[in-house]
Amino acid sequence: MSEVVIRSDTASSGSPGLLASLDPLLREWLPRQRWFAGKGRPVTGFSLVAATELLPPTGKLGLYHLLVRAHQPLTLGAPPHPGDCYQLLIGVRGALPPRLAPALIGHLDEGPLAGHTVYEALYDPRPAELLLEALRTRARIGDLRFERDTGQEIRDGLVPRLMTAEQSNSSIVYGDTFILKLLRRIVPGTNPDLELPLALAREGCPRVPAPTAWLGAELAGEPYVLGVLQPFVQGASDGWELALRELAKGEDFGAEARSLGRATAEVHTALARALPTVTLGHAQLQLLVDGMIERLEAAVQAVPGLRPYAPGLHSSFTALADLAAEGRTWTAQRIHGDLHLGQCLRSPAGQWSLIDFEGEPSKPLAERRMPQPPARDIAGMLRSFDYAAHCADPTVTGWAEACRAAYCSGYAEVSGADPRTDPVLLRAYETDKAIYEVVYEARHRPEWLPVPMAAIERYVTSDLI
Ligand SMILES: Nc1ncnc2c1ncn2[C@@H]1O[C@H](COP(=O)(O)OP(=O)(O)O)[C@@H](O)[C@H]1O
Numbered sequence: 001m002s003e004v005v006i007r008s009d010t011a012s013s014g015s016p017g018l019l020a021s022l023d024p025l026l027r028e029w030l031p032r033q034r035w036f037a038g039k040g041r042p043v044t045g046f047s048l049v050a051a052t053e054l055l056p057p058t059g060k061l062g063l064y065h066l067l068v069r070a071h072q073p074l075t076l077g078a079p080p081h082p083g084d085c086y087q088l089l090i091g092v093r094g095a096l097p098p099r100l101a102p103a104l105i106g107h108l109d110e111g112p113l114a115g116h117t118v119y120e121a122l123y124d125p126r127p128a129e130l131l132l133e134a135l136r137t138r139a140r141i142g143d144l145r146f147e148r149d150t151g152q153e154i155r156d157g158l159v160p161r162l163m164t165a166e167q168s169n170s171s172i173v174y175g176d177t178f179i180l181k182l183l184r185r186i187v188p189g190t191n192p193d194l195e196l197p198l199a200l201a202r203e204g205c206p207r208v209p210a211p212t213a214w215l216g217a218e219l220a221g222e223p224y225v226l227g228v229l230q231p232f233v234q235g236a237s238d239g240w241e242l243a244l245r246e247l248a249k250g251e252d253f254g255a256e257a258r259s260l261g262r263a264t265a266e267v268h269t270a271l272a273r274a275l276p277t278v279t280l281g282h283a284q285l286q287l288l289v290d291g292m293i294e295r296l297e298a299a300v301q302a303v304p305g306l307r308p309y310a311p312g313l314h315s316s317f318t319a320l321a322d323l324a325a326e327g328r329t330w331t332a333q334r335i336h337g338d339l340h341l342g343q344c345l346r347s348p349a350g351q352w353s354l355i356d357f358e359g360e361p362s363k364p365l366a367e368r369r370m371p372q373p374p375a376r377d378i379a380g381m382l383r384s385f386d387y388a389a390h391c392a393d394p395t396v397t398g399w400a401e402a403c404r405a406a407y408c409s410g411y412a413e414v415s416g417a418d419p420r421t422d423p424v425l426l427r428a429y430e431t432d433k434a435i436y437e438v439v440y441e442a443r444h445r446p447e448w449l450p451v452p453m454a455a456i457e458r459y460v461t462s463d464l465i
């Protein structure tokens with residue numbers, strides 16, 4: 001591996017040469033990416049937050065690490081926002097070999113690199129190897145900081161491949177040994193996707209792959225987490241695939257759901273040991289309920305089909321506020337924050353691991369890092385059983401309910417607390433999650449919208465179970 005080179009140029013505004021010539025190509029390419037968070041609004045321009053030249057364009061391959069802010073018009077009534085910042089790894093070549101055709105961003109007609117082709121470099125093994133090498137050697141490249149747990153070895157020669165799964169970020173698998181997740185939408189601050197797995201590793205919790213290495217930057221005095229490398233769980237199936245497979249065969253998922261309940265409780269128990277917990281009294285609960293109501297109101301604006309259900313949904317939240325007003329308290333702790341079947345990997349030996357502690361990517365980091373009742377994660381998983389059943393066959397009955405019972409029993413076996421003993425809290429969180437899902441699906445996968453909408457309809461017409 002040749003030496004990682006390195007020049008860096010950090011700018012808080014303005015568009016140096018490369019970005020100016022990339023601008024029209026990115027405007028067209030960026031909104032088409034699965035991980036682009038600003039769908040539905042045009043990109044009107046970019047500003048450069050940081051640029052690091054990893055390989056100069058004088059060779060066969062030029063390579064740039066860019067953090068760019070995408071400017072988009074605000075939606076009516078939204079608070080002022082500078083635009084989301086995205087992490088890009090841009091390759092520049094004279095011509096793109098056919099194997100890299102899917103990575104094409106476009107051709108540069110002007111600027112310092114006129115005549116060159118620009119592409120998404122994560123598809124290219126050479127840049128991917130360069131990133132792993134930088135992590136292995138704990139490189140400092142311009143603003144970029146590559147760190148690692150020196151207790152874990154990173155062998156050379158691991159062959160990289162970009163994952164093609166539908167993702168909110170982008171991941172490269174190295175020789176089925178490691179997986180590097182590069183975060184796409186970047187926000188300053190401590191990122192729970194690194195913070196929580198590190199805390200769990202310190203607690204010796206085996207249900208989460210321990211981070212091996214990570215990549216970050218400090219820009220304008222603020223830390224940014226840009227990527228995390230962790231051991232790859234070989235031959236794993238995720239809970240979503242498994243659930244759909246069992247549903248297709250007409251088989252029971254009870255034993256797996258119960259084991260998932262146990263795994264969730266193990267992670268919650270370890271997080272409660274590792275990081276502070278707090279008691280939520282009336283005032284804090286009211287704030288939490290206010291947040292749910294605000295999200296409902298915003299969702300109704302975004303997806304008008306929700307409007308007829310709004311009063312019924314609202315009452316799930318006020319029922320929780322009423323309990324708090326009567327003096328009930330709850331314990332809050334750090335949780336996963338976006339738990340669903342797709343975040344659970346089962347090894348061929350039958351062990352479950354939980355991944356992706358980033359939380360709901362659309363929420364502010366400070367909110368994602370707040371202690372919350374564990375019921376929020378549990379509700380996320382219960383919603384997922386419902387999703388799987390509905391996707392397999394919208395008329396199927398009993399499957400999601402059986403998973404729910406098994407999952408809650410498994411959870412109680414490890415934690416000592418059965419989530420079903422607090423039905424008002426659980427229903428409020430299931431409702432909140434289904435509302436989030438309605439907005440998520442409307443924005444990203446409109447054909448899936450009927451799945452959370454069916455749950456919304458059920459919640460407003462059924463009693464607590
Ligand atoms: N440690 C791991 N071992 C095996 N596969 C993994 C591992 N971590 C993630 N994956 C795979 O990568 C996919 C995306 O990872 P995830 O952390 O959920 O990214 P995103 O936040 O982009 O959705 C997962 O659905 C899973 O299939």
Ligand SMILES: O=P(O)(O)O[C@H]1O[C@H](CO)[C@@H](O[C@H]2O[C@H](CO)[C@@H](O)[C@H](O)[C@H]2O)[C@H](O)[C@H]1O
Nearest residue numbers: 167168240338340341342360383384387437440
């Ligand atoms: O995995 P991500 O962090 O990207 O989470 C987002 O995307 C998920 C879909 O990929 C979405 O999950 C919803 O769909 C799942 C089935 O595909 C289902 O199992 C989940 O229960 C449902 O919420 C998740 O909400 C979103 O944040």
